[in-house]
Amino acid sequence: MNKSFFRKVGFGLGVDESIPSEPLEWSISQIEKLPKLNWSGPIYSLKEMMEFHGNYNYQDRRVLRKKFKKDRKAYQIEKRFLKYKTGHYYFEPLWLYIRHNEAVNGSSPVFQRFLHFWGNHFAIQKKNAMYSYDVGPYHREVIAPAMLKNIEDLVYEVTISWAMIHNLDNTKSIGPNSPKAFKYAERGKTANLNENHGRELLELHTVSPNAGYSQNDVIDMSKVMSGWMHRIPKMSSRIHKREENVPVHFIEEYHDSGPFNILGKKYVEGFGTKAAREMLRKVIKDLVKKPACIEFISKKLCNHFVTQNPSEEIINPVIKAWKKSNGDLKTIHSEVLKQAYKFSHLRKFQQPETWLLQFVKMSGIEYFPNDMSYDFKTMIPRNKDRVRRVCRNLGQLPFRPLQPNGWSDFEEDWLSPEFLFRRIGILNSLKQKGKLSHLDKNYLDQIIELNFDNDNEVKTFLNKVSNNEKSVAFFSSKWMLKT
Amino acid sequence: MKFNRRQFTLGSASLLLSGMVPFKANSSRLDNKKNLVVIMLRGAMDGLTSVPYIHDNTLEKVRPDIVVKKLLDLNSDFSLHPKLSGFHKLWKINEASIVHATNIPYTGRSHFDGQNLMESGGTIPYKLKTGWLGRGIDVSGLEGLSMSLPMPLLLRGKANQDNFFPSKLNMPTRNLVDILKNHYSDEPLLRSSFDKLISRPISMTKAPNNKNLKTLARIAGSELKKVDGPRVAVFEVFGFDTHAAQGGADGEHGQKLKQVDYTFDVLKKTLGDTFKNTLIITLTEFGRTLVQNNGYGTEHGYGTSILLGGGLVKKSQVYADWPGIKENNLFEGRDLNSTLDARSVYCSAMSVCFNTDFQLLNKEVFPDKKLKNLTDILFKV
Numbered sequence: 001m002n003k004s005f006f007r008k009v010g011f012g013l014g015v016d017e018s019i020p021s022e023p024l025e026w027s028i029s030q031i032e033k034l035p036k037l038n039w040s041g042p043i044y045s046l047k048e049m050m051e052f053h054g055n056y057n058y059q060d061r062r063v064l065r066k067k068f069k070k071d072r073k074a075y076q077i078e079k080r081f082l083k084y085k086t087g088h089y090y091f092e093p094l095w096l097y098i099r100h101n102e103a104v105n106g107s108s109p110v111f112q113r114f115l116h117f118w119g120n121h122f123a124i125q126k127k128n129a130m131y132s133y134d135v136g137p138y139h140r141e142v143i144a145p146a147m148l149k150n151i152e153d154l155v156y157e158v159t160i161s162w163a164m165i166h167n168l169d170n171t172k173s174i175g176p177n178s179p180k181a182f183k184y185a186e187r188g189k190t191a192n193l194n195e196n197h198g199r200e201l202l203e204l205h206t207v208s209p210n211a212g213y214s215q216n217d218v219i220d221m222s223k224v225m226s227g228w229m230h231r232i233p234k235m236s237s238r239i240h241k242r243e244e245n246v247p248v249h250f251i252e253e254y255h256d257s258g259p260f261n262i263l264g265k266k267y268v269e270g271f272g273t274k275a276a277r278e279m280l281r282k283v284i285k286d287l288v289k290k291p292a293c294i295e296f297i298s299k300k301l302c303n304h305f306v307t308q309n310p311s312e313e314i315i316n317p318v319i320k321a322w323k324k325s326n327g328d329l330k331t332i333h334s335e336v337l338k339q340a341y342k343f344s345h346l347r348k349f350q351q352p353e354t355w356l357l358q359f360v361k362m363s364g365i366e367y368f369p370n371d372m373s374y375d376f377k378t379m380i381p382r383n384k385d386r387v388r389r390v391c392r393n394l395g396q397l398p399f400r401p402l403q404p405n406g407w408s409d410f411e412e413d414w415l416s417p418e419f420l421f422r423r424i425g426i427l428n429s430l431k432q433k434g435k436l437s438h439l440d441k442n443y444l445d446q447i448i449e450l451n452f453d454n455d456n457e458v459k460t461f462l463n464k465v466s467n468n469e470k471s472v473a474f475f476s477s478k479w480m481l482k483t
Numbered sequence: 484m485k486f487n488r489r490q491f492t493l494g495s496a497s498l499l500l501s502g503m504v505p506f507k508a509n510s511s512r513l514d515n516k517k518n519l520v521v522i523m524l525r526g527a528m529d530g531l532t533s534v535p536y537i538h539d540n541t542l543e544k545v546r547p548d549i550v551v552k553k554l555l556d557l558n559s560d561f562s563l564h565p566k567l568s569g570f571h572k573l574w575k576i577n578e579a580s581i582v583h584a585t586n587i588p589y590t591g592r593s594h595f596d597g598q599n600l601m602e603s604g605g606t607i608p609y610k611l612k613t614g615w616l617g618r619g620i621d622v623s624g625l626e627g628l629s630m631s632l633p634m635p636l637l638l639r640g641k642a643n644q645d646n647f648f649p650s651k652l653n654m655p656t657r658n659l660v661d662i663l664k665n666h667y668s669d670e671p672l673l674r675s676s677f678d679k680l681i682s683r684p685i686s687m688t689k690a691p692n693n694k695n696l697k698t699l700a701r702i703a704g705s706e707l708k709k710v711d712g713p714r715v716a717v718f719e720v721f722g723f724d725t726h727a728a729q730g731g732a733d734g735e736h737g738q739k740l741k742q743v744d745y746t747f748d749v750l751k752k753t754l755g756d757t758f759k760n761t762l763i764i765t766l767t768e769f770g771r772t773l774v775q776n777n778g779y780g781t782e783h784g785y786g787t788s789i790l791l792g793g794g795l796v797k798k799s800q801v802y803a804d805w806p807g808i809k810e811n812n813l814f815e816g817r818d819l820n821s822t823l824d825a826r827s828v829y830c831s832a833m834s835v836c837f838n839t840d841f842q843l844l845n846k847e848v849f850p851d852k853k854l855k856n857l858t859d860i861l862f863k864v
Contacts, residue, residue, distance in 0.1 A: 193782075
């Protein structure tokens with residue numbers, strides 16, 4: 001039956017669910033359309049989040065810092081109120097609860113798993129306050145819809161998104177051969193590139209260092225990217241107060257006119273703004289067709305969904321599907337699911353967040369606050385911020401990877417004594433608080449029968465454990481840690 | 484490994500600090516216990532911001548918006564970033580030195596390949612699965628414990644090290660522990676991690692949360708001070724990748740250097756007499772470009788500097804075969820060059836702190852190259 005498949009590509013089955021008769025079809029049907037939102041609490045659009053962050057930036061930079069220039073203590077007090085007013089402490093837990101709700105209670109857990117994968121592949125690092133405002137809507141409005149398109153669309157839309165353009169500093173880049181650079185030169189100043197985004201587009205998002213690109217490739221990639229930034233409003237403009245919190249535009253004045261040499265191909269820009277704007281898409285179109293890119297991302301997908309260090313037998317069908325479909329993501333995802341189903345006997349150590357969500361779903365524990373509304377006046381109550389504490393304790397705050405390569409997907413990075421202790425310790429703490437008392441033998445038997453092919457083996461193991469510790473033992477078991 | 488004689492009462496939930504690696508020293512080594520503290524600076528620390536070259540005005544010309552002002556005096560060629568004031572105090576009493584124009588043998592400018600190599604000590608990214616410090620621990624016959632949630636590659640050796648990061652959580656009952664121990668027996672990594680976990684005293688799982696960097700450094704110091712306590716500490720500071728807003732004295736890079744300075748300063752105060760037997764050393768993946776960009780930042784580069792502090796430092800000095808920062812001196816026309824394989828410094832540091840022969844460490848830990856023995860030049864032997 002391959003019941004482990006429901007945990008391999010989703011979050012397992014809850015006791016109120018029945019086993020799908022056709023697991024593969026069940027999974028593939030979920031990646032073919034954008035799932036309907038299950039969350040009924042507050043939710044904000046990308047545009048609204050830009051306004052909140054814009055207000056935070058403007059008030060802090062232009063008002064408070066000037067007003068309290070000589071009184072640091074008063075500045076800090078006022079800044080704390082500004083943070084309440086602009087939801088600084090509220091949005092990260094809110095977006096985490098929305099993410100977790102869609103995973104646990106939503107109609108398409110498999111879609112959510114792919115969304116988590118791509119969100120981590122195109123990671124936004126915590127560099128300043130922006131991550132608590134931008135990551136949630138970036139996943140929901142940029143990545144999720146693009147997952148139904150082509151890999152080229154996904155890479156392109158992520159690359160020019162507000163979150164990524166700012167996170168990788170492209171908005172600070174000026175093409176050396178651009179009108180803006182010439183203006184700089186007239187004033188005796190040098191304009192230059194910011195290579196951060198161009199480099200990570202090659203290294204992390206597409207071809208990886210396996211493509212053997214050189215520093216010149218990075219420079220030319222950065223030149224192609226120059227000009228993708230936020231509009232810089234004049235002080236007199238109405239949108240001036242929104243600072244950098246406005247949609248990303250292509251501004252030709254900052255764009256390098258080339259020509260560009262990237263991975264052995266010469267790109268010459270045609271005349272006019274349209275040609276200049278389209279150069280980035282043109283290059284991305286070529287990048288996602290490179291064997292290095294196809295192999296790198298296919299392997300990463302199989303490593304995440306099938307098993308660590310997957311063999312060629314597992315990866316090759318995904319590569320083939322990619323090539324045959326010209327990078328159609330539904331086809332690629334579907335092939336990954338087929339491999340996960342075929343090789344469901346191979347096990348993979350689960351990242352802390354995935355394990356947490358499987359525990360929440362299968363145990364039916366009370367996890368989500370009844371009300372996630374916020375008054376924007378005071379500190380967010382502890383019960384509405386629990387999600388962040390749990391994730392921090394487990395060592396994985398999904399919206400705050402420490403570096404732009406996202407959270408590791410390798411067992412050795414997660415399986416330290418302390419990481420193992422955190423999972424067992426959290427379960428033990430919940431047990432001590434009486435939160436797992438509903439998980440009696442009957443309940444656990446139901447979960448086991450829904451989610452495990454080796455149900456007799458699991459039950460035999462639990463028979464050795466005293467009744468009040470069965471739930472801790474079950475969710476700490478090797479079958480739950482490695483799926 | 485048992486830790487029954489030590490009581491851990493410290494705590495932090497911050498992932499910014501990776502913590503420390505206490506070693507239970509072999510009894511024969513107790514009389515001559517030396518401490519090694521490694522501070523990993525992730526994101527590429529700019530050696531020309533931490534230790535600017537002031538012999539000419541090149542930096543002022545190429546970094547008009549981010550050149551650091553109000554520098555602290557070192558010598559006629561180099562100065563020190565003002566946020567490194569604690570380090571500067573050590574310099575004044577011959578307990579700090581600098582190795583400049585150095586780097587690991589890596590020129591690819593990728594953070595992740597670079598960080599893999601700075602920790603593994605190899606030359607091909609992802610080829611080695613252990614870290615140079617972990618291998619040094621193995622060669623020297625020691626055991627380790629990292630105070631961090633993850634186990635940094637730097638510390639991974641043949642033997643599985645323990646790691647610890649205090650929290651308020653509790654272990655389950657002894658009965659369940661025994662059942663799980665047996666249950667994990669056919670999963671090697673799971674089993675060894677669990678075995679390490681259950682050998683801890685209860686005190687190690689009881690600690691208040693504390694995110695204060697100074698507190699952690701203070702606690703690390705008090706543990707290193709113990710005769711049979713830790714012998715190695717490893718800290719991680721993230722955020723040196725300043726493509727934008729690198730700034731001058733008060734910029735982002737300066738703020739990160741301030742964190743590094745806390746570690747030097749607090750360890751000096753906490754260790755007391757033990758500081759004379761301690762060496763603190765920094766490690767980063769590469770330096771940054773000479774010229775600033777339009778976002779008041781710098782790009783990925785090559786050569787950088789290493790900060791060394793502690794009583795085991797021979798004298799205040801900037802040790803460098805200085806390549807110059809004029810255009811024709813630069814690596815690929817843009818970066819400070821590296822004239823010394825930084826692994827020579829790390830191999831020498833381990834040799835001094837672990838009382839282990841340099842040649843043996845070179846052969847076992849960095850076998851791909853004959854490194855320069857700098858123990859006499861940089862350290863009190």
